[in-house]
Amino acid sequence: MQLVFATNNLNKLKEVQALIPAHIKLLSLKDIGCFEDVPETQNTIEANAIQKAAYVKQHYGYDCFADDTGLEVDALHGAPGVYSARYAGEQRNADDNTNKLLAELRDKENRSAHFKTVVALQLNGKQHTFTGICKGEITTAKQGEKGFGYDPVFKPHGYNQTFAEMDLNLKNSIGHRGKAIKLLVAFLNS
Template sequence: MKLVFATHNQNKFKEIESLLPSHIELLSLNDIGCEEDIEETGDTIDENAIIKAEYVRNHYGYDCFADDTGLEVDSLAGAPGVYSARYAGEKKDDNANVEKLLSQMEKKEDRTARFKTVIALNLKRNENLFTGVCEGTILKDRRGENGFGYDPVFLPKGYEKSFAEMDLNEKSKISHRARAFRELIEYLSR
């Protein structure tokens, strides 16, 4: 089965590709010739995932799935949330996003947060949503060199390592994206 993952983010692509069963051939947007940046105009993480999956289906005709992820920080009323990738501006600069988050968290006692991923699967105009959540806290300083985005400042609940201190295999066992993806795989296996 061929399935398009509607992303240009190679870090996300590798993370998901490592979880796939062998009977599914994963294609990226680059593989299907989609070079445009699909606008995420939704007000929620769910809406953004649906928008991207529908775009690929409508413009390229492939069975596909798209995800959207947000970091929700309790003491920031759920921010950055749906704006996680563009928190510090339209450039989608991971470093600037983390700096802004750390600055806004500087005097906060409550550092609880969660990563939430929603995957929209679009198969022959039939859509399904799969959600994964990973609870944790925001660290006061960056730790680790792996991963991307907010990984250096996110400490998953029950762990001593930030996501950026974990290798891909370790992170893939507990991450929000892996949890949502396991739901997707279970669905596709039925």
């Protein structure tokens, strides 16, 4: 079986490749010659994931899965949410986004947050979705050099490290994307 993972994010690709069994050949957008930006114009995380997977299936003909992830912060009424990648502007800069988040939470006591990933699968003409959530809190400063995005400021419940301080195996075992991908893999293996 081969599946396209609809992402240009090499960090996400690396994370997901570590979770996909060897009998599934994972293709990237680059592998299928898709170099344009796949649209993400919906107003929910789930709808964005569905839109991306449907776009690849419609324009390239491959069975495909796509994910969309958002960081939802309680004190910010769920923001940045679906706008997590563009929180500080269209340049999609992770440092800018993280700095804006820390600035907005500067005077807030409640730092509870969760990451939410929705994976949408287009397979054999049918659509399926899988959701993974990881609860935690936002730190007061960046910690760690690993990971990407908001990883340096997100500390999952029950751990003393941020995602950016964890090795990939631990992050994948407890993280939002790992949980959603495990549900996807269980479905594909059933």
